[in-house]
Amino acid sequence: MRKILLAAATAAALAPCAALATTGYFSHGYGMKSKATGGVGIALPQDALAAASNPAGMAWVGDRLDLGVDWFKPDRGAEITGNGFGMNGTYDGNGTASFLIPEFGYNRRLDPNFSLGVSVYGNGGMNTTYETNPFAAIGGTGEAGVDLSQLFIAPTLAWKSGDHSFGISLNLAYQRFEANGLQPFTAASSSPGNVTNQGYDSSTGYGVRIGWMGQVVPSVTLGVTYQTKTKMGKLEKYQGLFANQGEFDIPENYGAGFAWKATRELTIAGDVVRINYNDIPAVGNTADCLFAGACALGSTNGPGFGWQNTTVYKLGVTYEIDPSLMLRAGYVKLKQPIPQSQTFFNILAPGVVEDHVTLGATWKMGTGGELTAYYMHAFEKKVNGEGSIPPAFGGGEANLRMSQDSLGIAYGWKF
Numbered sequence: 001m002r003k004i005l006l007a008a009a010t011a012a013a014l015a016p017c018a019a020l021a022t023t024g025y026f027s028h029g030y031g032m033k034s035k036a037t038g039g040v041g042i043a044l045p046q047d048a049l050a051a052a053s054n055p056a057g058m059a060w061v062g063d064r065l066d067l068g069v070d071w072f073k074p075d076r077g078a079e080i081t082g083n084g085f086g087m088n089g090t091y092d093g094n095g096t097a098s099f100l101i102p103e104f105g106y107n108r109r110l111d112p113n114f115s116l117g118v119s120v121y122g123n124g125g126m127n128t129t130y131e132t133n134p135f136a137a138i139g140g141t142g143e144a145g146v147d148l149s150q151l152f153i154a155p156t157l158a159w160k161s162g163d164h165s166f167g168i169s170l171n172l173a174y175q176r177f178e179a180n181g182l183q184p185f186t187a188a189s190s191s192p193g194n195v196t197n198q199g200y201d202s203s204t205g206y207g208v209r210i211g212w213m214g215q216v217v218p219s220v221t222l223g224v225t226y227q228t229k230t231k232m233g234k235l236e237k238y239q240g241l242f243a244n245q246g247e248f249d250i251p252e253n254y255g256a257g258f259a260w261k262a263t264r265e266l267t268i269a270g271d272v273v274r275i276n277y278n279d280i281p282a283v284g285n286t287a288d289c290l291f292a293g294a295c296a297l298g299s300t301n302g303p304g305f306g307w308q309n310t311t312v313y314k315l316g317v318t319y320e321i322d323p324s325l326m327l328r329a330g331y332v333k334l335k336q337p338i339p340q341s342q343t344f345f346n347i348l349a350p351g352v353v354e355d356h357v358t359l360g361a362t363w364k365m366g367t368g369g370e371l372t373a374y375y376m377h378a379f380e381k382k383v384n385g386e387g388s389i390p391p392a393f394g395g396g397e398a399n400l401r402m403s404q405d406s407l408g409i410a411y412g413w414k415f
Contacts, residue, residue: 031068086137284307306346350401
């Protein structure tokens, strides 16, 4: 229990660093082993971060402690064409070039069938810094961009019953947000003084994740998981930007997975995950009513970024070279969530990557230690606007682009 309390204290210290975006603004996986294996984890628990994918997996990982850090480098930007108010140009959103994202996991068996642990991980990455403000021609001043990071501390209880396991996590969430350079949009807000350049604001909330895993035949394990919408406190400094006076909840998500031990050395696993971005007004509502003059930023059920729900497909393989070395690889695919008609607002959050590849390995050491390293590349994706900039802002199109690279390393102890 003392170690679990230490984990929570560590998580609080790491909160300002949590920022990552590969499938919208969710991570493609949690835990370096999972990230190296295409993000799979619903039916393939591998370390004490397993609860982030499926809390039932914690019943199978044993007594262990995991610490890791991810170096994340997104390349994001935008182009504006055909604009009558002088916004035309190519804009680089990489004023902040890279990020360090820590992770932490601890799990302890209470008896042969029950375990108690905690997983600490991050989402976020709606992060852009345009040193040349794309909105300068219509009144934007200084740098433009947004920064959203979300941290989860997930105490988890898991238990076995024969070849099946069940788990439940209480997701304690912290998020912080900042926006700058959005002065042209203050006149269209229900609270003009709370749209931009207010510094960081933060909020907390909680939700629940549940899961099941079952070994249906000796070589095949299946799993399912569901996470409720995480109800967050309002970001009051930005109540004039986000719908419902600063509301920014975390969407529900759910998924299913399999793991097939094809041979003694080879395991093939896959997950399908659904993320319901569209159910969060600040994220899913379109900006159409704003541009038509029929609603205001920050109003009840007001405009948002127009993100659609998305389904993420993950496939991963592990291959044991010998008892001390495990190789990993994977592929992640989704349809990016931003419609072509909604690209103008999403200059601030161009989370459009779709195809990812991952590689990694785990080396086992003496005294129960192991070292895992991985690399992820998300190929560049471009989304061209279609009717994206309204006449009130000079018309034309906003075109988005993004690619990403990530390197991670983690050390785990089995005790």
